Amino acid sequence: MDFLLTQDQRDMLQMVRDFAKNEIAPVAAEIDRTDEFPVALVKKMGGLGLLGIPIPEEYGGVGADYVSYTLTIEELSYASASVGVILAVHTSVGTMPILNFGTDAQKEKYVEKLATGELIGAFGLTEPSAGSDASSIRTRAVKQGDTYVLNGSKVFITNGEVADIFVVFAVTDPELGAKGVSAFIVERDTPGFSIGKKEHKMGMNGSGTVELVFDNAQVPTTQLLGQEGEGFKIAMSNLDGGRIGIGAQALGIARAAYDAARDYVKQRQQFGRPIADFQGVQFMLADMATKIEAARLLIYQAATMRQAGLPCSKQASMAKYYASDAAMSVTTDAVQLFGGYGYSKEYPVERFMRDAKVTQIYEGTNQIQRVVVAKNLLKG
Amino acid sequence: MNFQLTQDQLDIRKLVRDFALNEVLPTAAERDENEEFSREIFDKMAEIGLCGIPWPEEYGGAGMDFVSYVIAVEELSRIDASVGVTLSVQTSLAGWPIYAFGTEEQKQTYLRALAEGTKIGAYGLTEPGSGTDAGGMRTTAVDKGDHWVLNGSKIFITNGGVADIYVVFAVTDPEKRTRGGVTAFIVESSFPGFSVGKKEKKMGIKSSPTTEIVFENCIVPKENVLGQLGDGFKVAMMTLDGGRNGIAAQALGIAQGALDLSLDYARQREQFKQPLSNFQAIQFKLADMATEIEAARLLTYQAAWLESEKLPYSQASAMAKVFASEVAMKTTTEAVQIYGGYGYTREYPVERFMRDAKITQIYEGTSEVQRMVIARHLLKD
Numbered sequence: 011m012d013f014l015l016t017q018d019q020r021d022m023l024q025m026v027r028d029f030a031k032n033e034i035a036p037v038a039a040e041i042d043r044t045d046e047f048p049v050a051l052v053k054k055m056g057g058l059g060l061l062g063i064p065i066p067e068e069y070g071g072v073g074a075d076y077v078s079y080t081l082t083i084e085e086l087s088y089a090s091a092s093v094g095v096i097l098a099v100h101t102s103v104g105t106m107p108i109l110n111f112g113t114d115a116q117k118e119k120y121v122e123k124l125a126t127g128e129l130i131g132a133f134g135l136t137e138p139s140a141g142s143d144a145s146s147i148r149t150r151a152v153k154q155g156d157t158y159v160l161n162g163s164k165v166f167i168t169n170g171e172v173a174d175i176f177v178v179f180a181v182t183d184p185e186l187g188a189k190g191v192s193a194f195i196v197e198r199d200t201p202g203f204s205i206g207k208k209e210h211k212m213g214m215n216g217s218g219t220v221e222l223v224f225d226n227a228q229v230p231t232t233q234l235l236g237q238e239g240e241g242f243k244i245a246m247s248n249l250d251g252g253r254i255g256i257g258a259q260a261l262g263i264a265r266a267a268y269d270a271a272r273d274y275v276k277q278r279q280q281f282g283r284p285i286a287d288f289q290g291v292q293f294m295l296a297d298m299a300t301k302i303e304a305a306r307l308l309i310y311q312a313a314t315m316r317q318a319g320l321p322c323s324k325q326a327s328m329a330k331y332y333a334s335d336a337a338m339s340v341t342t343d344a345v346q347l348f349g350g351y352g353y354s355k356e357y358p359v360e361r362f363m364r365d366a367k368v369t370q371i372y373e374g375t376n377q378i379q380r381v382v383v384a385k386n387l388l389k390g
Numbered sequence: 391m392n393f394q395l396t397q398d399q400l401d402i403r404k405l406v407r408d409f410a411l412n413e414v415l416p417t418a419a420e421r422d423e424n425e426e427f428s429r430e431i432f433d434k435m436a437e438i439g440l441c442g443i444p445w446p447e448e449y450g451g452a453g454m455d456f457v458s459y460v461i462a463v464e465e466l467s468r469i470d471a472s473v474g475v476t477l478s479v480q481t482s483l484a485g486w487p488i489y490a491f492g493t494e495e496q497k498q499t500y501l502r503a504l505a506e507g508t509k510i511g512a513y514g515l516t517e518p519g520s521g522t523d524a525g526g527m528r529t530t531a532v533d534k535g536d537h538w539v540l541n542g543s544k545i546f547i548t549n550g551g552v553a554d555i556y557v558v559f560a561v562t563d564p565e566k567r568t569r570g571g572v573t574a575f576i577v578e579s580s581f582p583g584f585s586v587g588k589k590e591k592k593m594g595i596k597s598s599p600t601t602e603i604v605f606e607n608c609i610v611p612k613e614n615v616l617g618q619l620g621d622g623f624k625v626a627m628m629t630l631d632g633g634r635n636g637i638a639a640q641a642l643g644i645a646q647g648a649l650d651l652s653l654d655y656a657r658q659r660e661q662f663k664q665p666l667s668n669f670q671a672i673q674f675k676l677a678d679m680a681t682e683i684e685a686a687r688l689l690t691y692q693a694a695w696l697e698s699e700k701l702p703y704s705q706a707s708a709m710a711k712v713f714a715s716e717v718a719m720k721t722t723t724e725a726v727q728i729y730g731g732y733g734y735t736r737e738y739p740v741e742r743f744m745r746d747a748k749i750t751q752i753y754e755g756t757s758e759v760q761r762m763v764i765a766r767h768l769l770k771d
Contacts, residue, residue: 011399011457012392013692019391077391272768292765293758299768300689300709307688308681311393328681377674384673387653387680 056127087262104131171218436507467643484511
């Protein structure tokens with residue numbers, strides 16, 4: 011047992027923390043306010059290697075361990091949850107499936123460019139009526155010679171507004187259910203493919219969430235990812251990793267809210283003394299910090315297990331839902347500690363609270379996570 | 391970072407788990423009902439080496455780490471929290487201060503006896519008028535040259551009456567009180583003027599005896615001062631930092647035991663022609679219980695690991711204690727709920743777990759005191 015980070019992990023953490031503090035924190039409120047995807051910032055992250063942390067060096071990545079990647083998402087999200095999710099989606103589900111299931115040609119063509127930020131990646135699985143029940147997707151892909159013709163639409167696609175390539179799932183054989191789903195790498199300029207409406211969201215602004223529309227989209231057969239029928243397997247392959255990543259994002263948001271609240275209660279004076287002197291306030295802080303510590307341990311445990319190649323689906327789901335529930339509770343308490351000022355956009359805590367909410371929803375709702383945990387408990 | 395248990399830790403878990411199932415479980419309900427402490431179980435724990443897990447071999451201990459120790463308390467409490475707290479008090483509250491502050495001779499005499507389990511230990515800090523606020527202490531110790539004379543009484547003493555060795559605190563300088571006026575002493579039950587007062591009737595942990603202890607001109611030899619004269623408050627507070635790990639482990643074990651029972655019951659109990667475990671409302675309860683227990687376990691092991699590594703652990707152990715005890719209360723309450731009417735009867739063990747869980751939020755620093763400790767750390771810089 012060892013509860014401390016390795017020197018490499020601490021170095022990575024320091025680098026990311028400095029970058030987030032100097033480059034992201036100053037523009038975080040603006041990204042939220044304008045809802046504009048921070049393209050220049052993301053390119054800069056690519057230049058520093060942040061977009062390819064778990065990608066091997068031969069493909070232009072950093073080749074760092076999974077725990078370092080998790081720490082990166084946490085630290086970016088501490089400064090801006092939107093930037094955190096942009097990176098998580100780009101890497102976990104925009105790049106990793108190509109690295110793990112792509113042909114040599116596909117890897118050559120895309121992975122290095124994704125790892126360095128030359129290309130931005132996205133992931134298209136969810137549809138208007140297929141959310142948690144992903145096997146019920148309806149987007150169709152019909153093979154015609156050396157082309158698949160795709161029809162249908164995808165919703166809630168993070169990074170979609172600006173992404174260059176999309177890992178997309180469509181039904182190639184409706185008879186086979188989940189086994190009739192295939193994955194494709196779809197380029198932005200594919201004929202018949204277009205970006206639909208942009209979502210106006212409660213939080214996580216600037217992460218470019220859009221609809222994708224396939225209207226007889228012409229996708230070359232060389233863009234099939236993995237084998238025909240392997241789509242669902244590919245979609246589910248990095249589920250644990252994705253969940254740990256969102257847990258880390260929630261942890262970053264919660265820490266940011268806690269730090270802001272702690273600083274505030276030390277300087278805010280009421281009844282002639284700082285409100286940090288009041289036990290009602292102290293106990294809220296103590297509970298916030300304890301939940302954050304519990305979330306951190308659950309996430310790091312799941313990340314180290316995944317790193318070691320151990321089965322960790324139960325631990326990943328526990329980490330995701332505990333951390334995101336903690337983020338919601340901690341950010342809500344932070345707004346409360348700021349009082350009326352907390353409700354105002356002059357201070358960042360209302361943004362943290364809005365951003366926290368989606369971590370309970372995406373990458374598998376917390377209800378789905380509980381289903382996963384319960385199945386694991388009951389199968390023994 | 392590495393969250394996997396070592397082979398030694400896995401071995402002790404297996405040893406204690408088997409011991410708890412074979413030696414503790416068969417009489418757990420009966421001892422609860424009769425409020426009966428079992429010296430036989432204690433002696434068997436001593437026999438297999440559980441009484442001195444973290445103490446060096448030169449003092450009769452097993453020379454293992456604090457994680458191994460909290461695992462032992464957890465596994466005992468998973469079956470019977472009364473037996474769990476007996477070991478926790480023996481190790482964290484009686485053994486620890488002697489290990490940390492005792493002279494070589496005190497360690498050879500008292501720590502060895504505690505580690506080998508030939509003697510039972512206890513800890514006397516709380517008084518009728520001073521619980522969480524140890525500054526209100528009234529028990530006095532007066533220097534009589536070659537011995538001290540103690541007068542006063544202590545209450546809520548776990549292992550009281552059955553213990554042979556008591557680490558107790560008394561005021562040696564009424565002017566200074568907690569600022570250098572309290573001193574720790576090692577008191578044997580055979581010392582003149584020592585007696586055991588009334589035994590408490592409690593809601594839970596009923597087979598762990600809780601009594602008053604009384605000092606009436608109690609004669610304590612000079613060499614039984616523990617630590618420096620006037621350092622008693624420091625000894626008491628530092629002991630409680632580690633004691634919290636033991637109680638966190640006890641709470642963790644209670645919660646895990648309640649989850650084990652809930653899973654078994656949810657699988658076999660049928661309603662509406664299917665097992666309860668098919669209903670999502672039950673599944674989500676089980677998921678929440680397991681997730682919170684996992685978090686409590688990580689917090690508890692982290693605090694114990696920090697102590698083993700000689701890193702600061704006061705904040706970590708306060709977090710572990712408040713979190714694990716609240717999880718224990720919540721989990722055991724849900725377990726009774728899952729069992730329904732049967733859960734409310736003494737035919738089934740979950741009501742005992744719920745009664746036992748409550749004390750973990752109270753003793754060795756209430757949840758409120760833990761939050762004070764945590765907030766002090768958070769706000770100190």
